[in-house]
Amino acid sequence: MNGLPLDDAAMKPLPAPRPDARFLRTLRGLPVDATPVWFMRQAGRALPEYRRIREHATLLEITRDAALCAEVTLQPVRRLGVDAAILFADITTPLAGIGVAFDIVEGRGPVIERPIRTMADVEALHVFDAVTSVAPLLEAISIIRSESPVPLIGFAGAPFTLACYLVEGGPSRDFLHTKRLMHAEPETWRLLLDRLVAMTIAYLGAQVAAGVEAIQIFDSWVGGLSPLDYERRLWAHMRTLFDGIATLGVPSIHFGVGTSGILAQQASAGGDAIGLDWRIALSEGRALVGDRAVQGNLDPTLLLGPWDATEEAARWVLAQNNHRPGHVFNLGHGVLPTTDPDHLARLVDLVHAHGPSSEAAR
Numbered sequence: 054m055n056g057l058p059l060d061d062a063a064m065k066p067l068p069a070p071r072p073d074a075r076f077l078r079t080l081r082g083l084p085v086d087a088t089p090v091w092f093m094r095q096a097g098r099a100l101p102e103y104r105r106i107r108e109h110a111t112l113l114e115i116t117r118d119a120a121l122c123a124e125v126t127l128q129p130v131r132r133l134g135v136d137a138a139i140l141f142a143d144i145t146t147p148l149a150g151i152g153v154a155f156d157i158v159e160g161r162g163p164v165i166e167r168p169i170r171t172m173a174d175v176e177a178l179h180v181f182d183a184v185t186s187v188a189p190l191l192e193a194i195s196i197i198r199s200e201s202p203v204p205l206i207g208f209a210g211a212p213f214t215l216a217c218y219l220v221e222g223g224p225s226r227d228f229l230h231t232k233r234l235m236h237a238e239p240e241t242w243r244l245l246l247d248r249l250v251a252m253t254i255a256y257l258g259a260q261v262a263a264g265v266e267a268i269q270i271f272d273s274w275v276g277g278l279s280p281l282d283y284e285r286r287l288w289a290h291m292r293t294l295f296d297g298i299a300t301l302g303v304p305s306i307h308f309g310v311g312t313s314g315i316l317a318q319q320a321s322a323g324g325d326a327i328g329l330d331w332r333i334a335l336s337e338g339r340a341l342v343g344d345r346a347v348q349g350n351l352d353p354t355l356l357l358g359p360w361d362a363t364e365e366a367a368r369w370v371l372a373q374n375n376h377r378p379g380h381v382f383n384l385g386h387g388v389l390p391t392t393d394p395d396h397l398a399r400l401v402d403l404v405h406a407h408g409p410s411s412e413a414a415r
């Protein structure tokens with residue numbers, strides 16, 4: 054760790070809030086001068102300046118070095134002109150703080166040393182303490198907060214998506230162990246989810262105290278659940294999570310992939326804005342989530358093709374929203390590693406040039 058000891062960083066007064074930023078206004082459903090845009094996984098392998106850093110530092114090393122983490126977080130803000138920064142970390146980052154040993158394996162993803170499958174495994178998890186487990190990350194937030202011209206998004210994985218890694222022991226396509234646990238051992242499942250919700254509220258509370266100005270919950274794998282299982286096995290936990298987040302005083306985005314069949318349930322669990330993937334027309338997604346802002350929803354694959362195809366699809370997404378307040382432009386999932394960063398920068402300009410949102414369009 055370098056720079057300020059955490060206590061000093063935590064004591065440093067935060068820069069003034071900026072509620073007028075178009076990204077934050079949009080999350081509150083207010084009209085703005087231009088549609089705000091940022092990209093999930095904007096800090097990462099699509100940027101050559103990031104790849105240069107990765108030549109001598111792993112993901113885990115970056116998240117344990119406040120200055121490096123701040124640098125990587127700010128790279129896409131400088132290069133692309135996006136309206137928000139997202140803290141550079143992984144959804145597995147807080148797991149060490151509850152006693153889970155894991156590694157990030159190149160080309161594969163997070164691998165858990167001892168999968169969590171029994172009541173005894175769940176009971177052995179520790180209570181999360183942000184200061185002892187993610188101090189450099191909190192310090193990075195304070196650096197970014199004072200250097201970034203745009204709001205900083207903090208984030209966490211949703212309990213189901215985290216459970217998929219913990220129970221499977223690594224990346225999975227069909228989450229067989231996780232679903233089996235959910236149905237065959239409902240009490241173990243409930244306790245595991247309770248623990249993950251408590252960890253996540255504490256982790257996000259520490260991020261907000263350190264200076265993040267909005268929060269995104271990534272439920273990347275929740276599209277694997279039926280609406281019935283979402284209702285019976287997950288909804289109440291998500292509601293507890295969002296009730297906890299609501300007390301933190303910053304707006305939240307609730308994102309998932311493959312969620313067209315459960316959007317209304319997700320929205321009723323919570324979130325100021327609901328993330329949409331590309332499998333649903335944005336106007337249809339908006340109708341399903343009620344009086345909420347939405348975020349999305351260009352297919353990230355389009356950025357690999359010719360600019361004309363990107364432009365046509367981006368204009369369609371914008372037309373679907375038709376200048377209503379409450380649309381944050383984003384991809385439907387993360388930036389793919391082979392994306393040309395010039396396409397991303399051009400897309401930011403296109404979205405900004407599209408014009409303002411207004412109450413009249415509502």
Ligand code: CP3
Nearest residue numbers: 093094095097098112141142143144161162163271273387
């Ligand atoms: O490009 C890189 O080298 C980035 C470094 C890296 C991240 N995660 C950054 C990250 C690496 C090597 C990982 C490991 C990892 N973690 C993988 C392997 C494949 C991959 O994408 O590199 C996976 C699948 C995970 C699990 C994970 N992390 C999920 C499901 C999510 C939620 C977002 C999503 O893609 O569905 C994350 C979040 C994440 N990983 C972020 C970053 C910087 C934060 C979110 C963001 O930037 O938008």
